[in-house]
Amino acid sequence: xxxxxxxxxxxxxxxxxxxxxxxxxxxxxxxxxxxxxxxxxxxxxxxxxxxxxxxxxxxxxxxxxxxxxxxxxxxxxxxxxxxxxxxxxxxxxxxxxxxxxxxxxxxxxxxxxxxxxxxxxxxxxxxxxxxxxxxxxxxxxxxxxxxxxxxxxxxxxxxxxxxxxxxxxxxxxxxxxxxxxxxxxxxxxxxxxxxxxxxxxxxxxxxxxxxxxxxxxxxx
Amino acid sequence: xxxxxxxxxxxxxxxxxxxxxxxxxxxxxxxxxxxxxxxxxxxxxxxxxxxxxxxxxxxxxxxxxxxxxxxxxxxxxxxxxxxxxxxxxxxxxxxxxxxxxxxxxxxxxxxxxxxxxxxxxxxxxxxxxxxxxxxxxxxxxxxxxxxxxxxxxxxxxxxxxxxxxxxxxxxxxxxxxxxxxxxxxxxxxxxxxxxxxxxxxxxxxxxxxxxxxxxxxxxx
Numbered sequence: 168x169x170x171x172x173x174x175x176x177x178x179x180x181x182x183x184x185x186x187x188x189x190x191x192x193x194x195x196x197x198x199x200x201x202x203x204x205x206x207x208x209x210x211x212x213x214x215x216x217x218x219x220x221x222x223x224x225x226x227x228x229x230x231x232x233x234x235x236x237x238x239x240x241x242x243x244x245x246x247x248x249x250x251x252x253x254x255x256x257x258x259x260x261x262x263x264x265x266x267x268x269x270x271x272x273x274x275x276x277x278x279x280x281x282x283x284x285x286x287x288x289x290x291x292x293x294x295x296x297x298x299x300x301x302x303x304x305x306x307x308x309x310x311x312x313x314x315x316x317x318x319x320x321x322x323x324x325x326x327x328x329x330x331x332x333x334x335x336x337x338x339x340x341x342x343x344x345x346x347x348x349x350x351x352x353x354x355x356x357x358x359x360x361x362x363x364x365x366x367x368x369x370x371x372x373x374x375x376x377x378x379x380x381x382x383x384x385x386x387x
Numbered sequence: 388x389x390x391x392x393x394x395x396x397x398x399x400x401x402x403x404x405x406x407x408x409x410x411x412x413x414x415x416x417x418x419x420x421x422x423x424x425x426x427x428x429x430x431x432x433x434x435x436x437x438x439x440x441x442x443x444x445x446x447x448x449x450x451x452x453x454x455x456x457x458x459x460x461x462x463x464x465x466x467x468x469x470x471x472x473x474x475x476x477x478x479x480x481x482x483x484x485x486x487x488x489x490x491x492x493x494x495x496x497x498x499x500x501x502x503x504x505x506x507x508x509x510x511x512x513x514x515x516x517x518x519x520x521x522x523x524x525x526x527x528x529x530x531x532x533x534x535x536x537x538x539x540x541x542x543x544x545x546x547x548x549x550x551x552x553x554x555x556x557x558x559x560x561x562x563x564x565x566x567x568x569x570x571x572x573x574x575x576x577x578x579x580x581x582x583x584x585x586x587x588x589x590x591x592x593x594x595x596x597x598x599x600x601x602x603x604x605x606x607x
Binding site for chain 2: 199281326374
């Protein structure tokens with residue numbers, strides 16, 4: 168086989184490989200379309216089943232001391248996400264007359280839903296939400312939510328310096344109109360919910376179609 | 388509600404008489420005692436400033452009334468604290484912390500109902516932090532006078548927190564989380580790269596095939 172013929176054969180093979188892999192890459196979805204992981208969030212927010220029987224092998228502690236007061240957590244001030252190089256500052260936020268959460272304008276500052284649970288509380292869902300990106304300020308650290316996996320650690324530091332650690336158990340996308348109200352309950356099992364936007368982006372209205380919710384449970 | 392809420396100040400008033408008549412303490416308060424006194428004093432100053440801001444800018448009588456109540460009750464708490472600090476020789480800061488001042492300024496950048504929402508959320512955060520710090524003093528503090536102050540402050544702060552949460556609940560849970568306006572993460576797919584590779588491959592494929600065909604034609 169002479170050399171020009173070989174050169175052309177190489178071109179044909181390389182071309183075929185490039186066309187194939189290129190077409191495959193066009194199938195990779197935008198990052199905003201984060202796939203769901205773990206059990207659906209609504210199921211995670213349901214009240215836990217009480218154990219039917221407790222094993223009686225361990226004797227109960229002597230009831231001499233009065234029980235200490237349940238620990239109360241201070242307001243959260245930063246949250247550390249695996250993909251963000253630095254802890255992200257938090258501010259307490261509430262609900263506007265429109266029903267919308269009053270989120271900080273910049274994606275680099277996140278909101279803690281103050282009427283819900285406090286991170287570190289013994290019960291209830293602590294909600295931290297923010298803009299994934301902004302037309303004015305660009306993308307923020309919450310874009311990392313779209314890449315989180317089960318078991319990834321999220322740490323919240325409060326105003327007294329205590330750190331509350333959580334491990335990711337689930338990520339679910341909801342159409343914005345279908346965000347479950349149970350997410351904002353201050354009772355139920357203790358957990359952390361991180362909420363931002365994802366899905367298709369409407370250039371005309373400047374809004375995403377979905378909310379992406381990542382749920383994490385306390386790590387002791 | 389106002390009359391009932393003032394009842395929690397009765398122990399504070401009684402403690403005031405006690406502090407005034409007490410002999411100067413023999414033992415110096417611990418670092419924990421001093422840290423708590425300074426933080427509690429700054430919290431009182433911050434709540435008084437926030438209460439005054441609510442009376443000026445809040446849109447609902449409920450929030451204005453909460454502001455007035457906070458001014459009155461934190462002034463009374465702080466009077467006892469300041470007297471005790473003088474007796475114990477503890478230096479107190481002259482103004483709220485830089486962070487507390489920054490938080491109030493951020494709330495005051497809102498107007499109308501957005502002010503009320505931001506004020507309630509910020510106050511839930513600051514009272515949660517005060518309660519956690521006070522509980523820490525009750526667990527780790529040592530000076531009897533300072534512990535009495537912390538014990539007297541606890542039901543006052545708890546009551547404020549309950550009333551703030553009750554008020555926040557009237558705004559309902561969030562029905563929407565507007566988590567992004569930029570659309571950057573929706574552009575994160577590999578479509579462009581894929582099509583570029585496909586184009587490059589197609590060029591190579593055509594060139595290679597053409598070369599092979601030409602060679603076969605000339606050699607035939």
